[in-house]
Amino acid sequence: MTATRSPGRPRSRGPRGGAADTRGDILEAAAAAFADKGYSAASMREIARAADVDPALVRHYFSSKADLFVAAMRPLAADDARIEALASVPRERLGEQTVRLFLSLWDDPVIGLRLRAMLGSVISIEEIGPAMADVLLRDLLLRIVREDDALMRASACGTQLIGLALGRYVIGLEALAEASDDELAALYGPTLQRYIDGDLTRSG
Amino acid sequence: MTATRSPGRPRSRGPRGGAADTRGDILEAAAAAFADKGYSAASMREIARAADVDPALVRHYFSSKADLFVAAMRPLAADDARIEALASVPRERLGEQTVRLFLSLWDDPVIGLRLRAMLGSVISIEEIGPAMADVLLRDLLLRIVREDDALMRASACGTQLIGLALGRYVIGLEALAEASDDELAALYGPTLQRYIDGDLTRSG
Numbered sequence: 001m002t003a004t005r006s007p008g009r010p011r012s013r014g015p016r017g018g019a020a021d022t023r024g025d026i027l028e029a030a031a032a033a034f035a036d037k038g039y040s041a042a043s044m045r046e047i048a049r050a051a052d053v054d055p056a057l058v059r060h061y062f063s064s065k066a067d068l069f070v071a072a073m074r075p076l077a078a079d080d081a082r083i084e085a086l087a088s089v090p091r092e093r094l095g096e097q098t099v100r101l102f103l104s105l106w107d108d109p110v111i112g113l114r115l116r117a118m119l120g121s122v123i124s125i126e127e128i129g130p131a132m133a134d135v136l137l138r139d140l141l142l143r144i145v146r147e148d149d150a151l152m153r154a155s156a157c158g159t160q161l162i163g164l165a166l167g168r169y170v171i172g173l174e175a176l177a178e179a180s181d182d183e184l185a186a187l188y189g190p191t192l193q194r195y196i197d198g199d200l201t202r203s204g
Numbered sequence: 205m206t207a208t209r210s211p212g213r214p215r216s217r218g219p220r221g222g223a224a225d226t227r228g229d230i231l232e233a234a235a236a237a238f239a240d241k242g243y244s245a246a247s248m249r250e251i252a253r254a255a256d257v258d259p260a261l262v263r264h265y266f267s268s269k270a271d272l273f274v275a276a277m278r279p280l281a282a283d284d285a286r287i288e289a290l291a292s293v294p295r296e297r298l299g300e301q302t303v304r305l306f307l308s309l310w311d312d313p314v315i316g317l318r319l320r321a322m323l324g325s326v327i328s329i330e331e332i333g334p335a336m337a338d339v340l341l342r343d344l345l346l347r348i349v350r351e352d353d354a355l356m357r358a359s360a361c362g363t364q365l366i367g368l369a370l371g372r373y374v375i376g377l378e379a380l381a382e383a384s385d386d387e388l389a390a391l392y393g394p395t396l397q398r399y400i401d402g403d404l405t406r407s408g
Contacts, residue, residue, distance in 0.1 A: 122375065124328045129375040137377075152379040155371060156391055159380070163367025167359060171326065171333040173341075175356040176363070187360055187404050191395050200391050 023061050025051045030072035035114040039069055039121035039128070070131045073118045074139065076111060083143055095193025096185045098144060102161050103181050106169050119165060133158070147197050156195040164188060227265050229255040234276035239318040243273055243325035243332070274335045277322045278343065280315060287347055299397025300389045302348060306365050307385050310373050323369060337362070351401050360399040368392060 029051035033042040044065055048055040062068035082101055089097045106112045122132045141154035164184070168176040176184070194200070233255035237246040248269055252259040266272035286305055293301045310316045326336045345358035368388070372380040380388070398404070 120328055123370065124324055133371075133375045133377055149379075152383070152391070155377045155379040158377065159367035159371040160364055160395070161367070162370055163363035163365070166327065166366055166370075167337075167363040171337045173337055173359045173362065175353075175359040179356070186406060187356070187399075190398065190406075191364070194394065195391075202390060202394075 022051075022053055022057065026053060026058055026061060026068075027072045027075075030068050031075075031114055034069060034072060034121065035117040038117060039065075039125050044068065066125075066127045066131065069121065069128055070135060073114065073132060074135050076105070076115055076118060083140065086144060091197065092193070093189075094144060094196050095191065096189030098157070098161075098192050098196075099164075099185050099188045100181060102164070103184060106165055112169070115165065116169060119162070119170065145196050149200070152200070153195050153197075156200075157192055160188060160191050160195070226255075226257055226261065230257060230262055230265060230272075231276045231279075234272050235279075235318055238273060238276060238325065239321040242321060243269075243329050248272065270329075270331045270335065273325065273332055274339060277318065277336060278339050280309070280319055280322060287344065290348060295401065296397070298348060298400050299395065300393030302361070302365075302396050302400075303368075303389050303392045304385060306368070307388060310369055316373070319369070320373060323366070323374065349400050353404070356404070357399050357401075360404075361396055364392060364395050364399070 026047065030042075030047045033047050033050060036042070042065075044058050044062075045055050047068070048058045051058070058068070062071060082105075086094065086097055086101065106115055118132065122129050136158055137151070137154050141157050142150055145153045145157070147153060164176070167173040168179075168184075179187070230251065234246070234251045237251050237254060240246070246269075248262050248266075249259050251272070252262045255262070262272070266275060286309075290298065290301055290305065310319055322336065326333050340362055341355070341358050345361050346354055349357045349361070351357060368380070371377040372383075372388075383391070
């Protein structure tokens, strides 16, 4: 049981019984289950049990496990308060600040664990990779990039950030695991900054 | 049966019966099996059968499946002819040429399939990630980088290249999948070039 429920609230028995935050309870239980067991081992039935709702209700909101996964992981990319904070950063420091935001998410004990589960599943489960990539682009990166070729720029940012997460947090490359946030901001900030607003047509 | 054997050569029955290229046959069979079925589903017994050798001989050469995996995938990172070719490139074009070499490996039908298998396993199987990262660094990237902080520089190159492979070949991000080699060399070349020999201490 990871989801909390208001005392006295009647237990939902079907789509019509779903209270306002039932969907939220399901998402919270799903995020915890996917982080805990991985995408393949977590089941919709089990998630329903953890959220204290009928399995039919889970299927009412989410037509497949892949749908549920994407919805549960979505808030990780769409952390509005943090993304809003980026809006007040001078544009020439966006690269560095995006790196710092990304590191703070991965270093958060709860969020980091979920991001790790998400990354592993996105890579190994073919059916969710494109959907999650879409979330990362639309909910996070395309809100930072405003220049022409926004999709290419946002995609380039995504490849560097995902590679950083893999190298530092999943594989544990020594040089990156030992580096401070300041060092990583200095290393990767200019890369992101160029992808956000630099000239991408000259290879020299 | 993926490995070919000289006609009339006696079948190996144990460590002492191993002919000069038995180890090579095992590695070839292993690379094919891992690319075909993935790390978890491929078994050492099955690889022995495909290489037409006794399973005990496989265990003589490789103490574990993880060892065998790393050895089988190693030639992908240590393609000497291609890496030697990089040695004759002017150093200011190394970034761009490293991106082009990387793309040519992933676009090769046989090598690309094996790289994809390798990447999926490195990320999802904890026991092989660090070993394969070590291969990527020592066999490829540390042979390109000669500057101070070589390990940090090579690691940074690795994160961008792995992120590119994931985005373009595994997840299939539209903007990257549709981009030409020239466009990708222009996009990622300067990033690699800076990681190889640029100033990594300024974040602006």
